[in-house]
Amino acid sequence: MSLKETAGPLLLQPATLEEAWRLRWRHGFAALPVAGGTLLRTQWENGVLAPPSVLLDLRRIGGLADIGPQPDGSLRIGSQATLSAVLKAPASAGWPLLREALRMIAAPGVRNLGTLGGNIASAVGDSLPALLALDAELEWYDGASLAGQSLEAWLEERRAGAAPERRLLAAVTLPAPGGAAGAAGAAGEAGGASEGSGRARAASGNGAGAGGAEGACAADFSGGHASGGRWHAWRKIGRRESFTPALVCVAAAGGPAAPVGAPGAWLRLAAGGGSAPPQRLRLAERAALAALAASGDAARAAAAAFEAALTEYAPAGDAFADADYRRRCAANLAAAAVWEGWTARGGERR
Amino acid sequence: MILTREGSGERWRIRPDGAAKVDGSLAYLTDMSRPGTLWARVLRSEHAHALIRSIRTERAEALAGVHAVITHRDVPGLNRFGIAFPHQPALCSDRVRYVGDAVAAVAADTPEIAALALELIEVEYEPLPPLTDPRLALLPDAPQLHEDGNLLHRTEYRTGEPEELEALFAECAFVVEREYATPRQMHAYMETEGGLFIPEADGRLTVYSATQHGLMDRMQLARMLDWEEERIRVVSSPIGGSFGGKDELNVQPYGSLLALKTGRPVRLHNSRMESVRAGLKRHPMLITMRTGTDRSGRLLAHRARILSDTGAYATLGAEVLNFSTEHVIGPYRWGMLDVEGHAVYTNNGVSGEFRGFGGNQAIFALESQLDELAELHGIDPWEFRRMNMREPSDPGPLGQPIAPTDGARQVWEALERSPLWRSRHGAKAGAGGQAARSGEAEAALPADKRAAAASNAARAAAQAESAAGAEAAPAPPPWVRVGYGAALTMHGAGLGFGIPDPAGGILRLAADGVIEAVFGYEEFGQGLIATLSGMLIEQFGFAPDDFRILIGDTDIVPNSGSSTASRATSMMWMALRRLRPELTRRLTEAAAEASGIPADRLRVGAGGVWDAGGGLVAAYAELARRTAADPIVCETTFHYPTTSKPHVGAHFLYTYAAVAARVEVDLLSGRVKVTDQHHAVAAGPVANPQGYLGQIEGGASMALGFTLSEDAVMEAGRYATRNLDTYLVPSAADVGRLTVEAIEELPEDDTYGPRGVGEIGSVALAPAITAAIRDAVGVRVRKLPLEPGVLLQPWSDEWQAKGGGCDE
Numbered sequence A: 001m002s003l004k005e006t007a008g009p010l011l012l013q014p015a016t017l018e019e020a021w022r023l024r025w026r027h028g029f030a031a032l033p034v035a036g037g038t039l040l041r042t043q044w045e046n047g048v049l050a051p052p053s054v055l056l057d058l059r060r061i062g063g064l065a066d067i068g069p070q071p072d073g074s075l076r077i078g079s080q081a082t083l084s085a086v087l088k089a090p091a092s093a094g095w096p097l098l099r100e101a102l103r104m105i106a107a108p109g110v111r112n113l114g115t116l117g118g119n120i121a122s123a124v125g126d127s128l129p130a131l132l133a134l135d136a137e138l139e140w141y142d143g144a145s146l147a148g149q150s151l152e153a154w155l156e157e158r159r160a161g162a163a164p165e166r167r168l169l170a171a172v173t174l175p176a177p178g179g180a181a182g183a184a185g186a187a188g189e190a191g192g193a194s195e196g197s198g199r200a201r202a203a204s205g206n207g208a209g210a211g212g213a214e215g216a217c218a219a220d221f222s223g224g225h226a227s228g229g230r231w232h233a234w235r236k237i238g239r240r241e242s243f244t245p246a247l248v249c250v251a252a253a254g255g256p257a258a259p260v261g262a263p264g265a266w267l268r269l270a271a272g273g274g275s276a277p278p279q280r281l282r283l284a285e286r287a288a289l290a291a292l293a294a295s296g297d298a299a300r301a302a303a304a305a306f307e308a309a310l311t312e313y314a315p316a317g318d319a320f321a322d323a324d325y326r327r328r329c330a331a332n333l334a335a336a337a338v339w340e341g342w343t344a345r346g347g348e349r350r
Numbered sequence B: 001m002i003l004t005r006e007g008s009g010e011r012w013r014i015r016p017d018g019a020a021k022v023d024g025s026l027a028y029l030t031d032m033s034r035p036g037t038l039w040a041r042v043l044r045s046e047h048a049h050a051l052i053r054s055i056r057t058e059r060a061e062a063l064a065g066v067h068a069v070i071t072h073r074d075v076p077g078l079n080r081f082g083i084a085f086p087h088q089p090a091l092c093s094d095r096v097r098y099v100g101d102a103v104a105a106v107a108a109d110t111p112e113i114a115a116l117a118l119e120l121i122e123v124e125y126e127p128l129p130p131l132t133d134p135r136l137a138l139l140p141d142a143p144q145l146h147e148d149g150n151l152l153h154r155t156e157y158r159t160g161e162p163e164e165l166e167a168l169f170a171e172c173a174f175v176v177e178r179e180y181a182t183p184r185q186m187h188a189y190m191e192t193e194g195g196l197f198i199p200e201a202d203g204r205l206t207v208y209s210a211t212q213h214g215l216m217d218r219m220q221l222a223r224m225l226d227w228e229e230e231r232i233r234v235v236s237s238p239i240g241g242s243f244g245g246k247d248e249l250n251v252q253p254y255g256s257l258l259a260l261k262t263g264r265p266v267r268l269h270n271s272r273m274e275s276v277r278a279g280l281k282r283h284p285m286l287i288t289m290r291t292g293t294d295r296s297g298r299l300l301a302h303r304a305r306i307l308s309d310t311g312a313y314a315t316l317g318a319e320v321l322n323f324s325t326e327h328v329i330g331p332y333r334w335g336m337l338d339v340e341g342h343a344v345y346t347n348n349g350v351s352g353e354f355r356g357f358g359g360n361q362a363i364f365a366l367e368s369q370l371d372e373l374a375e376l377h378g379i380d381p382w383e384f385r386r387m388n389m390r391e392p393s394d395p396g397p398l399g400q401p402i403a404p405t406d407g408a409r410q411v412w413e414a415l416e417r418s419p420l421w422r423s424r425h426g427a428k429a430g431a432g433g434q435a436a437r438s439g440e441a442e443a444a445l446p447a448d449k450r451a452a453a454a455s456n457a458a459r460a461a462a463q464a465e466s467a468a469g470a471e472a473a474p475a476p477p478p479w480v481r482v483g484y485g486a487a488l489t490m491h492g493a494g495l496g497f498g499i500p501d502p503a504g505g506i507l508r509l510a511a512d513g514v515i516e517a518v519f520g521y522e523e524f525g526q527g528l529i530a531t532l533s534g535m536l537i538e539q540f541g542f543a544p545d546d547f548r549i550l551i552g553d554t555d556i557v558p559n560s561g562s563s564t565a566s567r568a569t570s571m572m573w574m575a576l577r578r579l580r581p582e583l584t585r586r587l588t589e590a591a592a593e594a595s596g597i598p599a600d601r602l603r604v605g606a607g608g609v610w611d612a613g614g615g616l617v618a619a620y621a622e623l624a625r626r627t628a629a630d631p632i633v634c635e636t637t638f639h640y641p642t643t644s645k646p647h648v649g650a651h652f653l654y655t656y657a658a659v660a661a662r663v664e665v666d667l668l669s670g671r672v673k674v675t676d677q678h679h680a681v682a683a684g685p686v687a688n689p690q691g692y693l694g695q696i697e698g699g700a701s702m703a704l705g706f707t708l709s710e711d712a713v714m715e716a717g718r719y720a721t722r723n724l725d726t727y728l729v730p731s732a733a734d735v736g737r738l739t740v741e742a743i744e745e746l747p748e749d750d751t752y753g754p755r756g757v758g759e760i761g762s763v764a765l766a767p768a769i770t771a772a773i774r775d776a777v778g779v780r781v782r783k784l785p786l787e788p789g790v791l792l793q794p795w796s797d798e799w800q801a802k803g804g805g806c807d808e
């Protein structure tokens, strides 16, 4: 314990976002937002970050921990919702990829305290690749209004070395689960940029909870009707099997699975882990979709994703795993996800 | 006998101390407090290596709430400690040799004030270049860390002249020469070092602080305070884990000195980061071995060189090296041996005693050599070990007489029969013979030998199924490779020849009618209390309420020696054997006097002394009243059994073990998962099935960390892994399935009873895992912990040869 902690920072507990913003403004942005404090605590302990003089506790802000389905089929998760709350919320069942990712963050005690907002705002949390593959949108408060920004765009700013974020994260929204993957699977989408290709508009067919990496055979999708064939994959590699941040994690969502090579295939791939903000692997997505369209062969698509991801993914190394290992591993995981997804094999994790 | 709860029947006893440990209600010594207690903090070196120019404490002393600041000037006696060789300064005066070296300590009203006071102590250092590479320590231009240089200890064991050995190597059909490197493993006990130190009204000092040998701490503290030992009372149990790490003094000097200086109780408890910074670690070792065989595969010549990084100070670094020197030889017959070891000082923390005690490193290297030689010969690795195995009457590794047992063959056979190890054959039947990936080591292999390590995806499914036994696992995906490996070992117990190794205990009938069992051993989670309870119940027929166990208090316990070196269970068993005739005689005589029934018709049992007809003749409480004038007290002292050959550290009693492991190597990430382990252990009678199983499971988990994830990384003499968020011990999810087969049979004339099992589970798993990795993917791992990057392979279309798609 250092003296600064013992003297204790000034603790501010606003009741609204507006008040939070005003308090933050008044303290010249020296006031550090704190949600669960679980990441901050490790940073203070490790000396990565000096304990701040003012803490802005966001947990008392009304409604900021809400988790609710929206009329358009999307899911809005308030930034103060704890990881456990998101996991337990019935409303999150339709986004099994997110649940899988959250279930592998830290341990139950930490998940009870740590928030999804904190995980996102850290720009290095393990939920981020999954949220990228789910095409998540962030809702920021800048003192005047709430504004949306795609997670991908925000992370690209982080990767480009943008100034520290001053806005407050209010919520994250996940589009309706791949209903659009089928509906929007219009000819011509395949091989094209996957922007919005999985974007939900109409949640037709797939019921909540459909799909999953575990036994992700197409047949496992509920009913298999309508837009069946949507798949996802989540892989996290750490230095041990549980309770450790990722060295590498890869998330993928795609469809349709069958018939292979059918027009309308779509794919989102993302990789993260370590101290660099996660990355959407656009080149790998395109390469895989093009290979699939050309050959109808998932193995070709996987190989193409592998090659592209190798050049595209730019992680940061540390004392425990260098950047090269992370890059090679991420490319492998991306290839495996693509191959399993489009061969509807799944079942990697037992 | 496979150890399970079900199979153990009523011998599976709930640990008396278990519930309170699990629900957190048990008060450890670091939880204790007294009214008016001060908090202490220790100022540790800023540098891995530096001269101290000056130490100024005035500003700290002036801070409100600070009651005392101590430096080297405040140590009345010997300002040095060390179990074997006292040369580590309690408080440094002129020089610091590692980042944990203590320079000053403070006692204050609150921990916060103590922390602030540390910042006000001004130490002027003159940094010196740190010596961090043990390979450079003995070079002439290396910085000299101690007056007598950088060599703590050198060992040597030879059975022939160097020229003879060279001639023998020249005759060998195969020679393998390799270097092995092992990590700086941390004990990672849950309870970090600390305690409560009380200056008593009668002028004595009470030390409530964990140790593995209370009387040793008392001696060391008395020497430091310049007191008679009897003025100090050390209370040392219960302990939240030690594994060797709390054997040596840690915070006791500061707590004691500050308590005496302030005249107030002083409390002190290391944070995890301070524990990492100051605490002992396992010796990292570099072991080179050159090993050769004759045409038929018999071991002919073996040369081993051990370089042990002992860090800044000795503690038991010499003894650990002795142990390694003995254990690089193993349970095998050799033509000629040439072993040499050096333990050298560096500025890398302090290495010291740790479960396995130098065996872990040695056995990893030796068993890896055997595996590689077997492969060169095209002989099954397990058969290769049998061919070269010692006979029961053979001398020990150092040519010393040892207690003869058939342990090596017993565990070899048990493993051979085990479903896990057998399943490798089933797996091989389906082998398609994919050539091993050739790593650097394989360049030297003849092509036909390379195939011996072949593995392929087709094996995987069959293997997974057979290994999992009843529960059929789904087929692993095509990028997962499965392999099997095994290793064999003998592990010495006790401190060895030439080192005082006292043992003993007391049984007495206390005034309240309870039998007291008094031993100088410590409970640090290993289940000692449960084991001793079980022995009292089983050997004497006592009921659980009839006795009380007293340990961990130097005011009451006899000198039973240290709770180390897998010795406590053996020593308690032997002590009870010695005490039993006298105690039963005195109890039955007292009952005879009370009842008029002849003593030879009476027996000791639950609740009291019984007659032949099954009637209770006298309860223990009554006997206590009757013997009040001349209480029944039985005491024994003896020495741990030792060999007669005067080779310092050579052992007499050994435990044998064979371990098989099944691994899954994920080529995508290079990560290895140990899915199954089988441990066959020959350690004599099982004194406590639950404790035995727990020891093997716990030891194996430590070995798993040693192999796959644990390393206290140092950069220029500073820890890069400063907490448990980066220093990773295995979690439950890493451990996989584990079975333990206990072989109890000992020769009929064996009088030594149960051998210890505290360490054996931790010593032989690493080479079994690396052998399994070799089996799975053809790569030999010789540096631990494993770096996944070595096993990761680039994505390959061929992996999917067995086809994808489940329902198209």
Ligand SMILES: Cc1cc2nc3c(=O)[nH]c(=O)nc-3n(C[C@H](O)[C@H](O)[C@H](O)COP(=O)(O)OP(=O)(O)OC[C@H]3O[C@@H](n4cnc5c(N)ncnc54)[C@H](O)[C@@H]3O)c2cc1C
Pocket: A032, A033, A034, A035, A036, A037, A038, A039, A040, A041, A042, A058, A079, A080, A083, A104, A105, A106, A107, A110, A113, A114, A115, A116, A117, A118, A119, A120, A121, A122, A124, A125, A126, A127, A167, A168, A169, A170, A243, A244, A245, A246, B725
């Ligand atoms: C033992 C342990 C293990 C862990 N394992 C993992 C792991 O496996 N994977 C993983 O990803 N993480 C892990 N973490 C880190 C951490 O627990 C998670 O990232 C968690 O989700 C952070 O949430 P929090 O609410 O505690 O964030 P905090 O620590 O409160 O905040 C994190 C950062 O976000 C900022 N912030 C928080 N909320 C907002 C907001 N609404 N608007 C703007 N900025 C905000 C804070 O200022 C801070 O910079 C681990 C932590 C610990 C202690």
